[in-house]
Amino acid sequence: MDMPSLSRRDALAGLAASVALAALPAAAVAVPPTPAASLLDRLAWQLLELEPPEATRLGLDTGPHAALRGRLEDRSPAGVEARRGFLSQALADLARVPRGGLDDPTLTSLAVTESAFRTALDGMKLPYGVATIGSWRNTPYAVIQNVGAWLDVPELLDGDQPVRNADDAEAYLERISAMAAQLDGETVRSRMARERGLVPPSFLLDKTIAGLTGTLAEAPLPGGPLIGPLVRKAGTVPGPWSDRAARIVRSRVLPALERQLAELRAQRAVATDAAGLLSRPHGSEWYAWGLRAGTTTRRTPAEIHAIGIAQLADLQKQTDSILRSFGLTDGTIAERATALQHRPGIAFSNDDEGRRQIVAYMQGRIDAIRPRLPRAFRRLVKGNLEIRRMPLAQEAGAPAAYGGPGSLDGSIPGRILVNLGDPSIHNKVTIPDLVFHEGIPGHVWQGEYAQQLPLIRSILAFNAYSEGWALYAEQLADELGLYDDDPAGRLGYLMGLSWRAVRLVIDTGIHAMGWSREQALVEFTAATGLPRSNAESEVDRYCAWPGQACGYKLGQTEIVAQRDRAKAALGARFDLRDFNQAVVDGGNVPLDVLGGKVTRYIAMAKG
Template structure:
């Protein structure tokens, strides 16, 4: 899942345009529409005002937006209404633009931004739920809710350099208690509509809430400011003030949320999918469309996953036999490899540090090879970290977060090392290529440093595009030789390709075909050889964020489909750098628009 880092943002417009394919460079000769760019700027600023956390994450909480540094987003009914109103206002303003009068590049920007607003309106038409990696039917779950978002945000994104920074932190602590209560109110509202998380999600949520509800002296939101303010010579009083806010507002709000989650747990069912809700079928179709940006029905996605899994399993079978794994199903043989003690890091803090060091080593090894397949590689920095222990029980297995847009704060790649046995060495390399280079970080770096893109485009994203590219990046790492001396690593790469294909099967199975939790977990164990704990967290993630897991393989197939079409036309003259320039030139776009971009580029090839 998506990551970034610190970028070099001083590229000239000419430098950014140099990465464009010839047909796209020609299109940039027309000046961007001032009317369209002004509208985009207004839309971006208005959205930023509603999402102060995003302003801080991007490093844009300064100047006219300096007041946002002390605020959190309004998650009350009024805040949700404001978001809906902004979406409708944006759609009305976009409708006034004469698309036919725009240049080719402006039309891509227009179509992409319009797509985001229509998708937002579709999700907002359902009066329940929250968001995580995509739309979620649950305002609070093991993946959604302020209780887990805010502590990590304040600790890793809110910088403390000055007294003003520390004061802003305290202001956000005050708002944190209200966010928790607003989330609890939304839980009650949703329960009135019959939207209650399944019992197993509430169990994990309660575990994480309980771990978060610690005495003030042990709470991350208190220890973070106490430590960092003292380190900057701001004294010890900030820690005491934070503890007082925690005791007066945050702790009691957490207690109220825990108490209500327990009430819901008493009436929750074990049904895993959103099909059980009154609007569940429509909600799943919307979530699937929004996250994948592909116009496929649940049945079509399910069949796509089965077909892809069959092809990947055939390749895995041959490679497993070469390594002496000849007996049993693909899943059984992969499970045996998982148990190889030579591939396991100790399940200790020291062992987990060794795993992180290995990941950094793999990144160092691939850096020098990137110029052989890319015309432009943005320089940056980033950090690999362990998922905070208090939320690792329900967190995704690996994910990334963006840096400040000005490069003042690096991006972060998180690994969930709850159990080191779930991350054998042969599975780590392909994941770091996905989250880091040449995956999310390279793709995101080129987008953020692309001066041809308006800010609303640089900072926007689509799971189908971003995760599809990152999965393609895993394939590219194999193609440029990263597994030539690591045959087990190649097995790990293909195993995760199979895993992403089976995600399409499992996600649609849960939400469309009414699979149960245990059936879905067992499917991963049988088909991929997944560790049961890993499979459990993945399945429960899909229960909380319907549709998003399907975006990886669907996006990957779009990128590879364009590439294969170009190779079929050019043969030996095919230029991999030109392909990468073409599909990365316009930043993140819906898959439908990516296909149009790719098809147009192919028409220019000789």
């Protein structure tokens, strides 16, 4: 059902407190927004104009904003310049807002928005890359194995794009048509980067070329990634939608895909196997920004590398103890962990039945944690969640799974999209912490709280907080007893922590110390015991998104440090539910803003 033509703030207020509002006189409800609130709302809608798919994801492309449903963002150099202009003006407007008399949530929202916009603008001043605002997919490469319209548009069409009537079907066709210009914009930026000496690693280009070639072959098919979702979703909506979509794909999209493929092949002709940014023009400068964006700290690569090594050593001691309890005493930790994952009753079959069982096991872990959540939170959200296989074209360059919340009105559920291309990467060791991280009480759960904040806060994301929270969610699952009778799951939890700790070592090793891909793969498998195919997907992701992988463990480490600080300050008055509620209610924030939120929580708890 479409949302009415209200501001998003009014709509959320009605959803969150309808009973209380109904009991108040009309005059008490009609409170005009403050200048700060009005500015934040205006900036949010301006940002959605620049990023129309985000409006669709949030379910806000309705009423006066319905035109957003048929548009895509401009990824050309002109589109990047438009974002720069928006950010510069927005920062000037934010600087003029008087702070006196504003409440804490509004002050936090202003600080969060200013931080996100300034970081994004600094990134867009770099010689290449970074065409997004408030996103975790920061990359110097306009098109690579896990970035580009060739992936993003099919995922949008298959997932969040609604087709309930003829207008929706027309919007779907408009988005397919707009894909051609988006592809060409990326191709221009890729060519400009190549001319400046920036070329991705050869092994990433090989994956990208293979994926794009597959998309070219599948795109014109009735069941392909562009036409198939329309056929499935249109259902009883009368009209020649499939035929019209096929004509657009053949006449516009395929030529643009071919032009992009030609550029990627030109890059491959001059590419090397150097994995990181250290060997690329402006690489150190870009990586410093990538770490800043990915961690919301100013920690140096050397500091981050040392933190990873120290945490990994402690985690591997705990992992060794559990492996010995399974009778696995000979070999490295990685060898023993791998052996356990192949035992009968732990692994799933490498076929469609195994894929079905994987999804069912994931759902079972979500069902198990739901009744325990009142022990960790004062106020529960719904946790609207479904588990689905990610689009096939995406699987080769994607992680094991990823997740996030659904639309604001609940019509689109939150999702865990699971990579089932190689079922062997999933088993009863690896699945529990994965679903707690991506789903509940991780990304999907935290995202539903964030959606109750002003619209701008639902759009902007800080990798260190969101991924740090998701990793902290795995810790909460342990503290709530989910592993008490599941030693295999506990092993997976510790392996997952090791995985995130070794990311600090590998990401900095690749981009600041000149590590090769093979050296990174050896370090990853030795630390985690995960399969080679998983290792390759992970390491290649670090090569494509420099700095992003460091946000997980640094974010979780900071949340735990803030919890320890609160415990020390409050003593017997500390309550886990209140701390968690303060952190999750504060929304997605940079880590320094998180510290301020906890300081205010401590003061309130002391009375």
